[in-house]
Amino acid sequence: EDQVTQSPEALRLQEGESSSLNCSYTVSGLRGLFWYRQDPGKGPEFLFTLYSAGEEKEKERLKATLTKKESFLHITAPKPEDSATYLCAVLSGNTGKLIFGQGTTLQVKP
């Protein structure tokens, strides 16, 4: 069964304190792993797509990496405006559907 698990559920950081969010997955025929940012009351905002193990993508203070079993979203020197829920999703080659994890809610304090 296709499944996505994110950890931790919640993360509180001080401004400038780097950390990583984890996304573990099992999927039949990975067609892509996606990271989204979701602010309260808004739709998910697309961040990255990763397609194969070893691939990395960067955007400002965020860096996403991918292995055969998990993905990490590294946040370097976060700022309060990085506070949001970060969602991980995988596109199943078996079903063609996007399967979401439960998300990690990040709070960055000044």
Added chain:
Amino acid sequence: SAVISQKPSRDICQRGTSLTIQCQVDSQVTMMFWYRQQPGQSLTLIATANQGSEATYESGFVIDKFPISRPNLTFSTLTVSNLSPEDSSIYLCSVDRGDSYNEQFFGPGTRLTVL
């Protein structure tokens, strides 16, 4: 990416009534999707709506409760019928541009509260 708008952005409805949510995209897309996000939960796919064919519903979602229209390549509606408090959620539409990247882009969502 794609620019997606939804109407209404939020609504409060009475039990037993229906709400129709509109999703408009700034470019033609083949695949549109409707998701539900219950309070504190992640996204669950309701159905896939392709232009020119009947919507495909996921397990646990039925056409009588969630009828969908897809009249053209830039527009879709989702109706949530016979509302109950359990339908209180955020409803999101998304699109896949149909290229090889398989990326989905989401609208801002419609927050529904059922009293």
